[in-house]
Amino acid sequence: MIEGLLDQFGEGLVLATAGAVTGVLFGAMAQHSRFCLRAATVEVSEAVFGPRLAIWLIAFCAAVLAVQGAIAAGLLDVSGSRPLAATGSMSGAIIGGLMFGAGMILARGCSSRLLVLSATGNLRALITGLVLTLVAQASLRGVLSPLRENLAALWLIEGGQGRNIMSYLGLTSVLVAVLAAVGLCAAMALAVTREVKLTRAFAAAGVGVAVGLGWLLTYAVSQVSFEVVPVASVTFTGPSADTLMGLVNTSDLPLGFGVGLVPGVFIGAGGMALLTGEAKIARFGTDTPMERYLIGAVLMGFGSMLAGGCAVGAGMSGGSIFALTAWVALFCMWLGAMAVHIALLRFSDRASAVA
Known part of the structure; x- marks a missing residue:
């Protein structure tokens, strides 16, 4: 089927369509579930294992289950993907991860969350996302x-x-998929105890499914294309930068998975916001100082490129295939975010005491 589509429409259009389909699913599910790594790190920083952490855990476990389940079933092979096959940077993962984590606290959202919020009418997220890009x-x-x-x-x-990582630990895809299924059940149980609506919990799982879908679609195209097609999944800073620069610099934008992904997420998130009545304009104000958002955008923009991905690109897509640098980057994103959030809380408490 895919071979016929490639013959009829060309590789670029097929990949862009695959990216758009993946993006619409991700955007709609991320908007409805309130999927956000920053919010999860804030809860953990305050020693609260609440609904936002449950949402993130559901999405992550669902992504691992979808990807490793597909590998175990012989439907997917990610050994040639860039996060595993190319030379990696541990220093980039550590420094970039810490920078990205700090930035998403200051900007009140990671790159994916900013894109999703932009589609709902949040002008703060739109401006911050453009600077990040x-x-x-x-x-x-x-x-x-x-x-x-x-x-x-x-x-x-x-x-x-x-x-x-799986080769280091001697793990098989079947075992990891089983462990991910157990983790998904535990995360769902946590969501229930924290009174998360079932629709939001299932939407969080849909975020993880979108990550798996991205891997599957790009792999399927790579198997029948005469050209070299990178096997990849959902990530935002790189595709956002390429899309923006392509629109600015050329009238003939090269089509690919990332080019379809970014507008697909915007459409999916915006459509879900309109459907649920949650679309509204949000601007900068006294409680949301613009300079703080812009500093966060700079840290995330540089940090994501240094770390090899954003909270979704490294944390979810790279994490689901157990790329070492992706897990290190994700861990450092958590550390950076928690450290900055705790520091801001202490600064706020001291300022209140002085006042």
């Missing part, structure tokens, strides 16, 4: 790229087995 592009190919390359080169690891 520009900094990401500058970090990838512009004035900040030498700094990123130097930091990434501090500690490199070879691709292949050296980046595969």
